[in-house]
Amino acid sequence: MMAMNAKQPFAVHPALSEPKFSSLHPGSEAMRRVCLPAPQLQGNIFGGFDETLLARAEALAAVEAASHGKSHPFKPDATYHTMSSVPCSSAAALAHPSLHPALEGDLLEHLSPALSALGAAEPGVAPHHLGAMGPLQQAMGMVHAACPAGEVESDPRELEAFAERFKQRRIKLGVTQADVGAALASLKIPGVGSLSQSTICRFESLTLSHNNMIALRPVLQAWLEEAEAAQREKSAKPELFSGAERKRKRTSIAAPEKRSLEAYFALQPRPSSEKIAAIAEKLDLKKNVVRVWFCNQRQKQKRMKYSAVH
DNA sequence: ATGCATGAGCT
């Protein structure tokens, strides 16, 4: 496939970074760590009472399971792990483990008071200088160059409004999210290829990182304008490209395991390799699956934290 | 709409 993850050659436009993101520099990750609530405490806890904590996390998971067990009816689904033969119990994947926010929050707070503090301690998602930003960098550059710097805002409120307007106008054009993603390539913006339906969807629902939103906006705005112009002259033609025969299988983590993972995450969002291995063994999951789960969970938490503050 | 995965670049 093409190099879709070229490093970002430049940072977010100055006007785009507000106070929250002023920490926008290559070393922001290090800084974020410094801001973590009582890091050494977490480290000691997890490092010294491994088994105890693992047990507590599991107990927590068990309590939660019992609390709304009936809300988690097992589905006679045979989890398909074509590529990642995760030996889930035959009674695997549940519909959705939506934990009760109240109950969960309560329990977790007792187990990890530092967790709640974290939310307040880290207001912004501190978008660094962005590493894997994608080919859209160049597009951003172009758009910015062609736009009066004054009108390019990064105000979260503005972004939210744009996303909503975008969706509305997109629907008005009768174009699907997938169509938009594919059509992006025909914009011929240097360095900008197509995007998936997932990404367009996430953009519209604001479930991308702030930086990602900022980066994509100019591109999507450009597409929108072109699409509307094209429609005016009656020559809109979305283009889809035939897919391939690639088959990737998705691991499905059963609800009980997921609950445990969430409990572990509350205790330690960044478990060491050893901890991950231990957790993986206890839950009978592949270590890499657990590692990726934690990575994804962290990404999700960041987004949630950000939207919660804005 | 969202869960799990991949890969680039960085440390």
Next chain:
DNA sequence: GCTCATGCATA
């Protein structure tokens, strides 16, 4: 091995 952007597969 992490973060981040992004995507395939699937509910």
